[in-house]
Amino acid sequence: MITQPTILIVDDEEMIRNTLEALLDGDFQLYFAANGMDALALSMQVRPDLILLDVMTPHLDGFEVCRRLRSTPELAEVPIIMLTALDDREARLQGLREGVDDFISKPFDSIELLARIQTITRLNRYRSIVEQRDQLQKMHAELLFSYQKTVEGWSDALDLRDKETEGHTLRVTEISIEFAKAIGVKGDDLNLVRMGSLLHDVGKLGVPDSILLKPGKLTEEEWVVMRKHPVYAHQWLSPIPFLAKAIDIPYCHHEKWDGSGYPQGLRGEAIPLFARLFAIVDVWDALSSERPYRAAMSEPDVLAYIKQNARTHFDPALVDVFLKLIDDRKSR
Numbered sequence: 001m002i003t004q005p006t007i008l009i010v011d012d013e014e015m016i017r018n019t020l021e022a023l024l025d026g027d028f029q030l031y032f033a034a035n036g037m038d039a040l041a042l043s044m045q046v047r048p049d050l051i052l053l054d055v056m057t058p059h060l061d062g063f064e065v066c067r068r069l070r071s072t073p074e075l076a077e078v079p080i081i082m083l084t085a086l087d088d089r090e091a092r093l094q095g096l097r098e099g100v101d102d103f104i105s106k107p108f109d110s111i112e113l114l115a116r117i118q119t120i121t122r123l124n125r126y127r128s129i130v131e132q133r134d135q136l137q138k139m140h141a142e143l144l145f146s147y148q149k150t151v152e153g154w155s156d157a158l159d160l161r162d163k164e165t166e167g168h169t170l171r172v173t174e175i176s177i178e179f180a181k182a183i184g185v186k187g188d189d190l191n192l193v194r195m196g197s198l199l200h201d202v203g204k205l206g207v208p209d210s211i212l213l214k215p216g217k218l219t220e221e222e223w224v225v226m227r228k229h230p231v232y233a234h235q236w237l238s239p240i241p242f243l244a245k246a247i248d249i250p251y252c253h254h255e256k257w258d259g260s261g262y263p264q265g266l267r268g269e270a271i272p273l274f275a276r277l278f279a280i281v282d283v284w285d286a287l288s289s290e291r292p293y294r295a296a297m298s299e300p301d302v303l304a305y306i307k308q309n310a311r312t313h314f315d316p317a318l319v320d321v322f323l324k325l326i327d328d329r330k331s332r
Contacts, residue, residue, distance in 0.1 A: 036060025196249030203229030
């Protein structure tokens with residue numbers, strides 16, 4: 001519901017106040033003050049959208065009232081129209097110096113006054129809307145930053161739990177973003193790649209230590225449990241609107257191009273693009289890293305493995321882009 005603009009009318013003449021009330025009532029929410037001191041107090045109380053200010057007010061004249069309003073942070077931006085019987089140039093210049101936005105001479109033309117009030121309140125509302133929008137955008141950015149830091153905390157917790165893969169998450173996130181840019185991913189979609197990469201193994205938090213940290217090979221029964229981690233990720237992330245759009249990588253990065261992957265057995269382009277992209281990066285980093293049960297493979301051997309498994313494990317078109325990306329990184 002849009003509220004009516006609020007106008008504070010400051011004039012010591014009751015007839016003027018009554019005239020303005022008759023003219024403006026119904027279209028505006030009106031408040032009245034008969035002297036400068038009351039005007040300042042009421043301004044702080046109601047925070048008006050506009051002040052109609054008589055120049056010759058008791059206790060404090062209109063110039064002093066305007067000066068004090070402009071020196072009060074909460075009221076400094078309130079538009080002020082000065083009502084004055086003074087028609088000399090110096091009085092108007094003084095008013096402008098003190099912060100008056102417009103002047104109306106007494107006796108005023110009611111049609112002109114109403115038109116000026118409508119214009120200045122409309123402009124003031126537009127400014128307020130812009131300020132509120134900017135504030136909401138700032139709050140949104142701060143909220144996104146907090147969410148992202150939370151996600152980074154989760155990925156750090158997983159790396160701390162599984163010392164064998166320490167540093168893996170940040171490495172694959174960096175390369176995945178670079179890879180995504182290479183195939184033309186932009187804007188918000190890049191953030192989905194980033195979030196999905198950071199969370200790709202979050203489901204492993206549901207895998208028992210006896211399996212996740214086992215130094216030797218897993219039994220078939222243990223593999224059944226291990227292969228549930230994408231399902232756990234889906235269960236945890238899908239109810240969270242902020243993370244649901246980034247779920248493709250955590251849920252589908254173990255699917256394979258030929259349909260032999262898990263958990264759904266998806267095939268070819270039925271596998272989400274970001275999951276297909278990430279699968280290459282994930283295997284590339286895993287094979288390039290030292291593990292207790294095997295030595296790290298050399299880079300040529302890793303790249304040869306990825307090329308060999310195009311059309312079975314990996315999307316062949318993405319493999320071509322990735323191999324070029326790695327080659328370009330060498331020449332930097």
